[in-house]
Amino acid sequence: MEHHLLCASSSLLLLFLFSSIPVTSQFTFGSSKQAHNYANVSCIENERQALLLFKHGLIDESNRLSSWIGEACCSWEGVGCHKITGSVLKLDLRNMVPLYSDEDYHCTNCLGGQLTPSLVNLTDLQYLDLSVNNFSTFQVPAFLGLLKNLRYLNLSNAGFDGEIPYHLGNLSHLRYLDLRWNWLRTKDLGWVAGLSSLEGLVLSNVNLTAARDGLQSINMLPSLTMLDLDSCGLFIHPHLSHVNFTSLAFLDLSGNNFSNYTAPPWLCNLTGLHDLHLGRNNLSDPIHGLFDQMTSLVHLDLSSNRFDASMLKSLCNASSLTYLDLMANNLQGSIPSEIGQLSKLTILLLHFNKLNGTIPTDLWQLTKLQDFDVGDNSLAGVLSEDHFAKLGELKSLDLTGNSLALNVSSSWVPPFQLHEIWMGSIIVGPRFPAWLRTQKEVWVLDMRNASISDAIPSWFRVLCHNITSLDLSSNSLTGNPLEFKQLKHRPSRYRYRDISLSSNKLDGSLKSFPLDISVLDLSHNFLTGHIPQLEVGQTSVVHTLLLNDNRFIGTIPEGLCKLENLSELDLSNNLLSGRVPLCLGNLQDLLYLNLANNSLSGQIPSSLGNLWRLLSLHLNGNKFVGKLPASMQHLRNLTALDIGDNGLTDIIPAWIGERLSNLIFLRFQSNNFHGPISDTLCQLSYLRGYMDMAALIHKKGLKTLREEENLSIT
Numbered sequence: 001m002e003h004h005l006l007c008a009s010s011s012l013l014l015l016f017l018f019s020s021i022p023v024t025s026q027f028t029f030g031s032s033k034q035a036h037n038y039a040n041v042s043c044i045e046n047e048r049q050a051l052l053l054f055k056h057g058l059i060d061e062s063n064r065l066s067s068w069i070g071e072a073c074c075s076w077e078g079v080g081c082h083k084i085t086g087s088v089l090k091l092d093l094r095n096m097v098p099l100y101s102d103e104d105y106h107c108t109n110c111l112g113g114q115l116t117p118s119l120v121n122l123t124d125l126q127y128l129d130l131s132v133n134n135f136s137t138f139q140v141p142a143f144l145g146l147l148k149n150l151r152y153l154n155l156s157n158a159g160f161d162g163e164i165p166y167h168l169g170n171l172s173h174l175r176y177l178d179l180r181w182n183w184l185r186t187k188d189l190g191w192v193a194g195l196s197s198l199e200g201l202v203l204s205n206v207n208l209t210a211a212r213d214g215l216q217s218i219n220m221l222p223s224l225t226m227l228d229l230d231s232c233g234l235f236i237h238p239h240l241s242h243v244n245f246t247s248l249a250f251l252d253l254s255g256n257n258f259s260n261y262t263a264p265p266w267l268c269n270l271t272g273l274h275d276l277h278l279g280r281n282n283l284s285d286p287i288h289g290l291f292d293q294m295t296s297l298v299h300l301d302l303s304s305n306r307f308d309a310s311m312l313k314s315l316c317n318a319s320s321l322t323y324l325d326l327m328a329n330n331l332q333g334s335i336p337s338e339i340g341q342l343s344k345l346t347i348l349l350l351h352f353n354k355l356n357g358t359i360p361t362d363l364w365q366l367t368k369l370q371d372f373d374v375g376d377n378s379l380a381g382v383l384s385e386d387h388f389a390k391l392g393e394l395k396s397l398d399l400t401g402n403s404l405a406l407n408v409s410s411s412w413v414p415p416f417q418l419h420e421i422w423m424g425s426i427i428v429g430p431r432f433p434a435w436l437r438t439q440k441e442v443w444v445l446d447m448r449n450a451s452i453s454d455a456i457p458s459w460f461r462v463l464c465h466n467i468t469s470l471d472l473s474s475n476s477l478t479g480n481p482l483e484f485k486q487l488k489h490r491p492s493r494y495r496y497r498d499i500s501l502s503s504n505k506l507d508g509s510l511k512s513f514p515l516d517i518s519v520l521d522l523s524h525n526f527l528t529g530h531i532p533q534l535e536v537g538q539t540s541v542v543h544t545l546l547l548n549d550n551r552f553i554g555t556i557p558e559g560l561c562k563l564e565n566l567s568e569l570d571l572s573n574n575l576l577s578g579r580v581p582l583c584l585g586n587l588q589d590l591l592y593l594n595l596a597n598n599s600l601s602g603q604i605p606s607s608l609g610n611l612w613r614l615l616s617l618h619l620n621g622n623k624f625v626g627k628l629p630a631s632m633q634h635l636r637n638l639t640a641l642d643i644g645d646n647g648l649t650d651i652i653p654a655w656i657g658e659r660l661s662n663l664i665f666l667r668f669q670s671n672n673f674h675g676p677i678s679d680t681l682c683q684l685s686y687l688r689g690y691m692d693m694a695a696l697i698h699k700k701g702l703k704t705l706r707e708e709e710n711l712s713i714t
Helices: 002-017 032-037 045-056 117-121 142-146 166-170 190-194 214-218 265-269 309-317 337-341 361-365 434-438 458-466 558-562 582-586 606-610 630-634 655-659 679-683 691-700 702-707
Strands: 058-060 079-081 088-092 111-113 127-129 152-154 161-163 176-178 183-185 200-202 226-228 250-252 275-277 299-301 323-325 347-349 354-357 371-373 378-383 396-398 403-406 420-422 444-446 469-471 497-500 505-509 517-521 526-530 544-546 551-554 568-570 575-578 592-594 599-603 616-618 623-626 640-642 665-667
Touching (some): 142 166, 166 190, 190 214, 309 337, 558 582, 655 679
Parallel strands (some): 088 127, 176 200, 200 226, 226 250, 275 299, 347 371, 354 378, 371 396, 378 403, 396 420, 469 497, 505 526, 517 544, 526 551, 544 568, 592 616
Antiparallel strands (some): 079 088
């Protein structure tokens, strides 16, 4: 969940802020207010020229460096100078616009291009941040090792590629180095030993599989307080002759190679740890007493390993813990009642294990819980209002996929205000839960398959406008479909909504088309009337539209062609008629198109051949006539093609075998195809569902079939 990721990032950031790197106190960040405060600071000319040369090598599509003109370089965006000497101390060009902000995933706000060596003329530079930009295909420049006064270097998520230059080891004054989320690798981490002042080292996602000595080199850094080696593929040596980095407060070894799938004994020496991450390591054998001496430990991530219930029980003595993640392990049996001893817990994640029995009473006494996740286990029992009475801080609750039932009165007012509610496949009904009316801050609501047999109340139609992910599928909800109104004010990270109301008993018509919904699934209901049109000037962000298995009538509206982001469209099993709009061929992102089992007529439009990304095309069960358009041979990515049960009259084109080589499923049944079967169909090596001819070919052989007179495929 995004919430969990934010917690991890926040912990890392806080550790860095408390690591006492004293370089920021002298800097101006280049904003207009701060620049005004240092308007009288002189700019050193050769450093101004160095910055202009540096700018000249960059690609700046969004003109972020438009302020880099004139003589006063200390007032330029991202430049910070010493308030007395005027020498450049700080260059902060981090991109603050999220990389996912553009629909085409092109970062227009990113800086790119090459880093020119003119930076070495900034001899007093202490802080350099080029993170979250796009220097793809370029290596980290070796000349950065000449910036001897650097204290802070952040090149994370900037698209750099290739080997890390060992010259970085010359930065003996460096206190923080962040190279994560690039395409970097190194065969030898020996250069790290030269960073004698280093306090924070972040190498997550750097390829360290060949750096067998990596941990020994890092162990030579006695001042290290933060070490992030997440997903490096590094061999974690089980034995270190002497552990030097005992000052570590944050350690992330997730996604690496542990010897014999065992946590190394030297972890016991890191008694000052606040955060420890060992997830995704396939660890199975806990070290007894490992956490007994870690009295400062507050954040522990052991997710995606093979720990059993004994590990969970042993952790119940770690009374300082506020965050415990044991998701996706091998926890079996009951949740130990001793878990109630972890009175400081704010986040408890036990998702996707094999826990059974009832949830112990002691757990409901953890009054500081904000995120409680026991989803996808085998827990049983009935939960009442009393269970939640002391959980006033709760923000996220996940009970999904257990044999639990929620039995509360219609007048219950919970003590919490939830942001995320995950109650899929537990018993919430039969009445629509009235207590939801009290929850004013819900972002995510999942009550799919929750045994609700009731009409959607009118008050929920207002509440759901604030929900960004709504799943009420596989219930027995009745009434008209919800009206989808676009919110004028929405947090930026929740710009779009996902709505699933499939497999219910909703009836009536869909009155408007959603504009800020990216996924809309209303399939398997009793909806009637016409599919709504987009009004003139409207645009929509829908990429998945599932209206299949309803009772929609009329033609396919051409307004669907305005859904430029559409990747999945399913209108099958309705009462649609008329011709397929030619403009559907303009939906270049379409991957799945299903128009099966309607009363569509005319010829299959040749424009469908423009859908070159298409993986699955179902046109069966309609009234199409004529020939297969030759343009469909351009659909080289197709894995499924079903044109059965139509009135097509054609020979089976040879290009199906020659061009559509990725086909796994192919169906022609009940048409008027005639003539010989092309040998090229034998080239379809992946075919598994060639339904009406596969059995005959297997029995008689293709050559024999071709020789039979008047062969037709029906």
